[in-house]
Amino acid sequence: MRWTLKPKPNPETVNALANSLQVDPSIASLLVQRGIETFEEAKTFFRPSLEDLHNPYLMKDMDKAVARILQAIKSNENILVYGDYDVDGTTSVALMSSYLKTKTPQVATYIPDRYDEGYGISYKGIDFAEDNGFSLIIALDCGIKAIDKVAYAEKKGIDFIICDHHRPGNEVPNAVAVLDPKQDDCNYPYKELCGCGVGFKLIQALAEQSGETIDDLIPYLDLVATAIGADIVPITGENRVLAYFGLQVVNQNPRAGFKAIINQIKKDTLTITDVVFIIAPRINAAGRMKHGQYAVDLLTETDLQTAVKYAQEIEEFNTDRREADKNITIEALEQIQKNKEEDRLTTVVYQDNWHKGVIGIVASRLIETHYRPTLVFTKSGDKLAASARSVSGFDVYNALEACAEHIEQFGGHKYAAGLTLKEENYDAFKQAFEDEVSKTIDKSLLTPEIKIDTTLDLDTINDKFWRIISQFAPFGPGNMTPIFMTENLKDTGYGKCVGEDDKHLRFTATNGRQKLVCIGFNLGDKLNLIKDNKPFRAVYSIDENHWNGNVSLQLKIRDLKA
Known part of the structure; x- marks a missing residue:
């Protein structure tokens, strides 16, 4: 994972907003990063109104x-x-x-x-x-x-x-x-x-x-x-x-x-x-x-x-869909390995019997393993149909446009598209797509990135802080869940792997004063980073943990580094 700390917003704007809203500067900083700089803009953000809809x-x-x-x-x-x-x-x-x-x-x-x-x-x-x-x-x-x-x-x-x-x-x-x-x-x-x-x-x-x-x-x-x-x-x-x-x-x-x-x-x-x-x-x-x-x-x-x-x-259709996408993902990963395509900058796979309804999901799954622009093809009538998915920061729609001579039709967005082509054009398209991506992609985009909003001291995290952060919702592109980084943390000594195959990591982080329970999904292999009182840094979001009728704050760990 690449950790990218977002640029700090203008301190004067942050302080002015913090004073007018009576909130911690770290919250004001998050708002300014989202383009909210005045009391009025904050009011519109925190108190959405149907009156704000356009004519x-x-x-x-x-x-x-x-x-x-x-x-x-x-x-x-x-x-x-x-x-x-x-x-x-x-x-x-x-x-x-x-x-x-x-x-x-x-x-x-x-x-x-x-x-x-x-x-x-x-x-x-x-x-x-x-x-x-x-x-x-x-x-x-x-x-x-x-x-x-x-x-x-x-x-x-x-x-x-x-x-x-x-x-x-x-x-x-x-x-x-x-x-x-x-x-x-x-x-x-x-x-x-x-x-x-x-x-x-x-x-x-x-x-x-x-x-x-x-x-x-x-x-x-x-x-x-x-x-x-x-x-x-x-x-x-x-x-x-x-x-x-x-x-x-x-x-x-x-x-x-x-x-x-x-x-x-x-x-x-x-x-x-x-x-x-x-x-x-x-x-x-x-x-x-x-x-x-x-x-x-x-x-x-x-x-x-x-x-x-x-x-x-519909629940039955969804169960069938899960089964299909799991099996096709396994076959696609085997195909990448068999064809020794790990060094390519794109993933393009094809099998004529793959279920057309799940190839988009499979493309997303492949990106989790091989992080690069991805196309999954199957047979559709006398043509081949594909779903395309991209990595953050790369416009797959433009890349397909550059390969248009090999394609029958295509449409979509920056990060997701669909296309059809004649079977005899598949190999030429696969090479053209690889060439186009190699030519245009910034190689750093091929490593998954965590964008960090701001550094945070654990002492800042309390119920009031969480109440305000949770009012940033609903989250999504353009208003993502705030992601924080804290350095010089230590485990209190009881960190362990949990879940099936010990895939997840559970521990309590402390800065010497504040202690917070942490859960890191799919981070079981990072246990050694926090063992034996070693200091580490963490990237996380804040969450509520509901357990046995009790509600407490916890950190949802996104990544850890020594």
């Missing part, structure tokens, strides 16, 4: 989208709500369809089949719309590059409204309205919404037209918070407000589908991390293992008994 009509084409939907409702047109099969797509479809159904019964949903149709808008989906008399398709979390598909629909007399958040190409589809804050000519103040977030802005604009207020839309925010967490978008600005209130809905008044999942896992209060690692994988499992429509059915169901049945099915 939806600031988004390019919003007026056109609203006008077309209102016309469809007035004329009793059939509206098809279309979305991708991942969490962002299925939550978007659940959000839009359930809202529109409060205005008109003429609404149906469509999720493309991951294996038969692939990602995004499909010709098959448009044919389905034509065969069933739909004259308007609202596409969510996809469509920004579907120029040919939208033109195909236009010939059939079907209009499109696109709500997307992916990067547009040089040209956008000729739809009735294209809502995507990442368009160069869109002046919407916040650019980092997820697909479900863009969908929420559309229902916010529609609600204004029918005299509803933002409070009427709060029940939909559990879906938005889930999409924000699962899609790994920054939890800053508007996303932070949506996630904050969405988590309240998840915990206090969740929809039947979420309630059914939460009942299975028996956890009291869910954080955004729980949403990402507990709720999202289950919703995703439907599209990975069977069909994304199962997730939409669960998320739009209002009867708890029926939702419980759907949740049980």
Whole structure:
């Protein structure tokens, strides 16, 4: 691990903020690092308000989208709500369809089949719309590059409204309205919404037209918070407000589908991390293992008994998904070893029978072992399909763009993308990708990095400090859990390895005055660093430990060094 201490912010700004908020300078320093420099900015950060959401009509084409939907409702047109099969797509479809159904019964949903149709808008989906008399398709979390598909629909007399958040190409589809804050000519103040977030802005604009207020839309925010967490978008600005209130809905008044999942896992209060690692994988499992429509059915169901049945099915899909990703990861690691590819700067692996639904997860798992830009390929019809994942700081989307001559199609983000290519181009692509990454990557990015917010004295850590830090939540990109470093620590003498295969490390750290219990997951092999009264330094976050009805502060150790 590379330890990188973030630059210290301006001491005058820190002291001024610490005085105005009456907090410890270390807390003020964390706030300034997050771009919060004044009392007013801190108030907005600590007390998010739905009033802080932007006017939806600031988004390019919003007026056109609203006008077309209102016309469809007035004329009793059939509206098809279309979305991708991942969490962002299925939550978007659940959000839009359930809202529109409060205005008109003429609404149906469509999720493309991951294996038969692939990602995004499909010709098959448009044919389905034509065969069933739909004259308007609202596409969510996809469509920004579907120029040919939208033109195909236009010939059939079907209009499109696109709500997307992916990067547009040089040209956008000729739809009735294209809502995507990442368009160069869109002046919407916040650019980092997820697909479900863009969908929420559309229902916010529609609600204004029918005299509803933002409070009427709060029940939909559990879906938005889930999409924000699962899609790994920054939890800053508007996303932070949506996630904050969405988590309240998840915990206090969740929809039947979420309630059914939460009942299975028996956890009291869910954080955004729980949403990402507990709720999202289950919703995703439907599209990975069977069909994304199962997730939409669960998320739009209002009867708890029926939702419980759907949740049980999805739990089975999730169990199958776990089994598949575990087995494929083992096979992929064997392939890397067998082909003696440990010295490459990229990981590109392929097997024709790997399950297409889990190759993205496998790519992430491979990065845990071989930390470098990674692609996992499988056979998909007569083509090869891959999921790409990257390491922190490296734009895999740009690297794929540089290899475009070997690729049929691709799309995605800086850190995650998907692509298809012809089987005969696989070897040439693999070499081109290796060459491009070798040429463009800063080699230091190939060692995992821990970014440390600030150094901290153990004496600073107390209940008040923790109470304030915990109000920084919800955490995520742009507002990560604060990470601290403390030097000259010693173990009180009872440090030991715990867990299966002694994988984890448990000890009590002291600076001679303060003592705090520490848990280091997957750090069992570092026991010798703290034994025999040796001084060490630790990088950690602060956490609460709940045990036998007692609650105490503990340090969650990220890494240790002598």
